Amino acid sequence: MYLLELGGEDDGFAACEAESAATDVELVAPGLARATAVTERVRHLAYTHRASELVGETDADIDSACALLSAAAIDREGTVAVRARAVRETRISTQEAERELGGILVERGFSVDLDDPDHELRAVFSDDVCMLGWLETESKRNFGTRMPTDRPFFQPGSMHPLLARALANIAGAREGTTILDPMCGTGGVLIEAALVGARPLGVDAQEKMVRGANENLEHYGSDSGAGAVRGDATHLPFPDDSIDGVVFDAPYGRQSKIANLELDDLVAGALSEAHRVASRTVIVGDRSWTDEARDAGWTVESEFERRVHRSLTRYIAVLSR
Template structure:
């Protein structure tokens, strides 16, 4: 059996921006990868058992994982030496042709500078001796991360998330069409993960606007359907999708309350209904609009399909869902600014 398929102890460090949202995204991606794992949390660090091959899936999908990897060795004490680290495991973590660096991160104290410098030097020297690989502090191919926690020390092979940088670049990149209400790429990706969007499956945004969510649905390989009443926004979203070289999408001008979509056609729905000054509901009051839309989703989603919806807390989406007989899998409030708290809600039909 390939070493990548063997179950090993792994870790991930999540963004500290919205801890509850980051945890929910992480748990949702584990579910998508079809494995159950016992999670041990320590602030924004999570330790779990899985195959190394699943790390690539986690790092590709997640918007809120900063880095992840596997644990080479761990000790319950801050040892003055590194003799407790198996040489064979240490040597196999770095290839001779790679350049590497050793970094430390403390979750317990801002101090311990002397110990951190000591273990960095010892590990760097040891790995260089065992593998003949070269140290490169600026642009290394590989990273050894030493985590100092309340439970001791963990020496890890760490992989940085490329997805986070790509998502941030999407926000700053010039798009053919822009609207102030367009959702940023990071939050759109998180919502796609919460809804269980998968490549080749049908994903639908009934309030697609200028296409912020559509771009992430398409980026994940879903068969993407967008709908909006506003023709100008629909055409703008088409320009944005084509600009990012997406082709597997359909756009419909229509009303989310009476969607022209076949029964049980969609695997998932990800949406951000209009609210606030920058958006228009075309004369429909936002709360009533969402109520009528939610009432229609059992006809649209396949059995066991998932909806992830964002909205101002003033819209009371969780209460509306409960009144309609739905059970919210997640309800996560996030503060956008002093005047807006956004509820992220997931519902399984």
């Protein structure tokens, strides 16, 4: 079993993304989940910070955590460090927890190395639960160096890389897969799909956006098999079942400029075309598009609401055939 430390404020959405890199993800407490197995793809997750081999779970107090560690079998050698974390509103002295748990490990023959330990014990307190685990892998937290404003081509309203990465992961982005964004804009989702090893393909109605998305992809080192083309999301230039996953951010509160289609017709057509070319889609919008998705033949696996600011809530639906 494994301990997953989740980030953000929406644990359900974080767990959904984690399922792209872990098996049988189950929420335990705010910011915490367990899984029966994990893969190296945890390194590419946006809203899971760490995965640790689970030692056990107990009450959210230091004495209980110490009792759990004292009774646990430890089949490791080398130096150790203890890192304690209190999630959100949980009140615990993390320094005291690290000191007490570290003392138990020293009594069991381990040497402490806070700078470069061979093993790191994670002690995470949340609500009424404490979970202990040996750190196995961490996600690469370099999203702050890839803000939309830092791209060669930028337009206001571009999606934050964290959300774009999560959407790409949920759609199935990984080494060897092809991810399509039929309304790619500046290419935020395409960039994140490329950075986790997928082949990103984009379509957009505006030539300016196509040029900008390709410029951004080139900037982030995407391979020659990736790129964006000008086209119509309701008439995609791809064969049936040629795409592994689709992600798109539907236009917000305005009419489409594609062939004079109304927004409802545009999104319905895009959902129908996505259903033709792929078996999985993630759609984002300022309203729920699940009725249109079902009409296009999709099954709605899950739906999330993410508050962006006072005037904007993003509705995210995960769809499968």
